[in-house]
Amino acid sequence: MDLPSARIDQPVWTRTLIAWHLVFYALLGITAVAALVTDELTSGRRVAYLALAGTLALIYRLLAMPAMVNRIRWQAHLYRALMIACVSGAVALYPQSIFLLFIVSPQIWLLSERILDAVSLSIVLLVAVGTAQLWAAGWSMDAFWDILPWMVISLAVSMLFGIWIEKVISQSQQRAALIEELEAARDELAEAHHTAGVMAERERMAREIHDTLAQGMTSIVMLSQTAAVELSRGAVDPAAARLAAIEDTARENLAEARALVAAFTPVALSGATLAEVLRRQGERFAAETGVDVQVSLDMADDEVAALPQGQQVVLLRAAQESLANVRKHAGATRVQIRLGLSADGVAIEISDDGSGFTPSARPSGYGLAAMRGRVEESGGTVSVDSAPGRGTRVQVLIPATGQED
Structure with missing residues (x-):
């Protein structure tokens, strides 16, 4: 019977062991008191009996209790051998102490x-105790046949009780192992969710930084380069206008950085509608690049304002990323931004007449990948239609349902 120490370490099992200790010492104390007050024992036998009871109490404390907790094999073997000797000797001196079998028999199973x-040890115990009873009765055949049925019944009960205890403990061990596995799986799942949450937050922050701060910095670099060229040519007024644009862009970047730290709504949408922000973005882009930017709405201003905040953020970031790509790659002269409702939801389309590219032959950069990730998180889709020499069209569609404010 496999009884590893992990089973003993369980709090319920520890409390059960304490109960076993109390019952053992209680029964042993009762037999000692009975031996003291009975008239059946001579003084010599009474002293011998009390010595055996004291020895049994001592070895139980020194050998059995540590063996039950720490699973020390030699202590278990030594205790059971001495215990069988003490119990059989006690029964030989005082047959009424036979009821000690009720507590020592389970100890054999517990320590095996x-x-x-x-x-095997249960049989040895019962044979030894039966022999002690037979000795006390004078080795008569009548005593033998009186004792035999009780020994057989005691052995059968001990076997059934011991096997039942073993099955209960085995099932408890299996349940404990299952609980440990479930707890480990729960901890792993919690760690995986935490890691996924951290990665998702990092990805979100990376997208936000790319769509706001990085693009703002790119605009500042290009404006400063243009201003430097104009100053070298003596064009003071155009350079001053560029410097003013740099200051405005830097202020907006600073506000966006503060909003990112505080996890607020984009600064551009905090005091204006999406339609107003898109028009303002188009005007600034035209002023910075000289590209003709047209913003058209196929929906009323109040319908735009009624869009959930989450949708407005996704649509705004899509427009910002598309304009950034036009600035860096397209070489376009005209850009069209169109916002409207469709049967499937709300859509924004950004098209240009630039150089275009082959989407299947050119891996998407981080900006387009970030746009796709943001849109897909909202349940939407991104489609890119482009070809060399005929411009690019980016369309973002977000379902009208399932969005959160």
């Missing part, structure tokens, strides 16, 4: 690592 060991 295999069922075969427990069965």
Whole structure:
């Protein structure tokens, strides 16, 4: 019978062991008191009996209790051998102490690592105790036939009780192992969710930085380069206008950085509608690049304002990323931004007449990948239609349902 130490370490099992200790010492104390007050024992036998009871109490404390907790094999073997000797000697001196079997028989099973060991030692215990009873009765055949049925019944009860205890403990061990596995799986799942949350937050912050701060910095670099060229040519007024645009862009970047730290709504949408922000973005882009930017709405201003905040953020970031790509790659002269409702939801389309590219032959950069990730998180789709020499059209569609404010 396999009884690893992990089973003993369980709080319920520890409390059960304490109960076993109390019952053992209570029964042993009762037999000692009975031996003291009975008239059946001579003084010599009474002293011998009390010595055996004291020895049994001592070895139980020194050998059995540590063996039950720490699974020390030699202590278990030594205790059971001495226990069988003490109990059989006590029964030989005072047959009424036979009821000690009720507590010592389970100890054999508790301290055994295999069922075969427990069965063998149980038989040894009952044979020894039966022999002690027979000795006390004078070795008569009548006493033998009186004792035999009780020994057989005691052995059968001990076997059934011991095997039942072993099955209960085995099932408890399996349940404990299952609980440990479930707890480990729960901890792993919680760690995985935490890691996924951290990665998702990092990705979100990366997209926000790319769509706001990085694009703002790119605009500042291009404006400063243009201003430097104009100053070298003596064009003071155009350079001053560029410097003013740099200051405005830097202020907006600073506000966006503060909003990112505080996890607020984009600064551009905090005091204006999406339609107003798109028009303002188009005007600024035209002023910075000289590209003709047209913003058209196929929906009323109040319908735009009624869009959930989450949708407005996604649509705004899509427009910003598309304009950034036009600035860096397209070489376009005209850009069209169109916002409207469709049967499937709300859509924004950004098209240009630039150089275009082959989407299948050119891996998308981080900006387009970030746009796709943001839109897909909202349940939407991104489509890119482009070809060399005929411009690019980016369309973002977000379903009208399932969006959160």
